[in-house]
Each structure stands twice: as C-alpha cells, then as structure tokens.
Amino acid sequence: MSRINLVDPATATGTSAQHLAEIKGAFGVVPNMFKAVANSPAALASMWGSFGALGSGRLGAKFGEQLAVAIADKNSCHYCLAAHTGLGRKAGATAQEMAEAQAGRSSDPKTAAALTFAVKVVEDRAAVTAEDVAALRAAGFDDQDIVEIMGHIALNLFTNYINVALDVPVDFPGVKLLRAAA
Incomplete structure (x- = not known):
C-alpha cells in the first residue's frame, strides 16, 4: 500500500493533469509511480522531462x-x-x-x-x-x-x-x- 495518495489522472488538475495525459499517451496507462509523483506538479515535471530528455539522448x-x-x-x-x-x-x-x-x-x-x-x-x-x-x-x-x-x-x-x-x-x-x- 502506497504511503501517499496515488493521484487519479481523471481528477488531476493543472500541469499534473497535462503531464499525466502525456504519460498515458506514451504508455497506454499511467503507471503508479507517476500517480505518486503527481502529488507535486514540480516533481512530476522534473521526472517526466528527464525521461524525455534522456530517452532521446545520444546513448539510446x-x-x-x-x-x-x-x-x-x-x-x-x-x-x-x-x-x-x-x-x-x-x-x-x-x-x-x-x-x-x-x-x-x-x-x-x-x-x-x-x-x-x-x-x-x-x-x-x-x-x-x-x-x-x-x-x-x-x-x-x-x-x-x-x-x-x-x-x-x-x-x-x-x-x-x-x-x-x-x-x-x-x-x-x-x-x-x-x-x-x-
């Protein structure tokens, strides 16, 4: 059981909602890790941005x-x-x-x-x-x-x-x- 709330993408607001929609588009679902991190829009933006940047980096x-x-x-x-x-x-x-x-x-x-x-x-x-x-x-x-x-x-x-x-x-x-x- 998670020690914090897992944000429901259907009720998320603001930038968290935007990033969770992007995550769903990428994975087909929103994995629990992102639901946990969505409690902080800043942390979610940081994490999702890092995945995108490094995923398209030179190392593959x-x-x-x-x-x-x-x-x-x-x-x-x-x-x-x-x-x-x-x-x-x-x-x-x-x-x-x-x-x-x-x-x-x-x-x-x-x-x-x-x-x-x-x-x-x-x-x-x-x-x-x-x-x-x-x-x-x-x-x-x-x-x-x-x-x-x-x-x-x-x-x-x-x-x-x-x-x-x-x-x-x-x-x-x-x-x-x-x-x-x-």
Whole structure:
C-alpha cells in the first residue's frame, strides 16, 4: 500500500493533469509511480522531462534501460526493476542482456564499462576516482556521454527513492532482485 495518495489522472488538475495525459499517451496507462509523483506538479515535471530528455539522448533507450536495472537492483527498487526490465525488452534488449545488466554486467565492453561505473557511483555515493572516469574514456565514452550517464544515474536514483520510500505498488510484471538473493 502506497504511503501517499496515488493521484487519479481523471481528477488531476493543472500541469499534473497535462503531464499525466502525456504519460498515458506514451504508455497506454499511467503507471503508479507517476500517480505518486503527481502529488507535486514540480516533481512530476522534473521526472517526466528527464525521461524525455534522456530517452532521446545520444546513448539510446536500450542503454538507458540497462543502466536503470543495474541501479534498481543496487537500491532494492522492485518497482524500477520491473518497469525497466520490460522497457528494456521493448527497446530491443534480450532477456539475457537485461538479466546481465541487472547484475552489472554486459558482453559488450562499452556497456560493461558504463554499468561498472554506474554501480560504483551508486555504491560509493558518487565518490568515484579519476581512474573510474578514465575507464569510461578508455571504453569509448566522451565528456558528453559521461555527463549523460550521470544524468541517467541521477534520474534512476530519483525514481528508486520515490518508489522505495513511498512504497509505490508495482504495476509491471515482477522481477526478482539479485541483491535480495545475495
């Protein structure tokens, strides 16, 4: 049971109503996470805007979903793990690629470097080293890519924290956390 009200899109007003209509157009439904965040029009605008900006970024949707599941697992976010596993499949990732990404791994060296970096940022609360950033550069990422990766990490921390702290009910097919199994 959510710890806060889930805003009904049918009774939402103002910018929250506008963004919830856009979200419904994108997903066909309004996922519970957005209903929870709609309690704050500013937070909803920030979250939805970030999804749009990063989703059309240079790194691509599949890559973003792989980062999202790795971060969700580290933060024990059932909601984001379920949502982004499904979205990753829609973005062209195989079930195996998403399972590997959840574990912070990839058979693609460039994706593997980004997942390693993202996991380190989350686990070490952003206290990465020059060597960690150099590893991204060695894998082929430039400054634009590195900042975009940080944007994905920040967005996923935002969504993970909303869902975990506010106990938002999962409305996507469940995926088992690896972290819980460890």
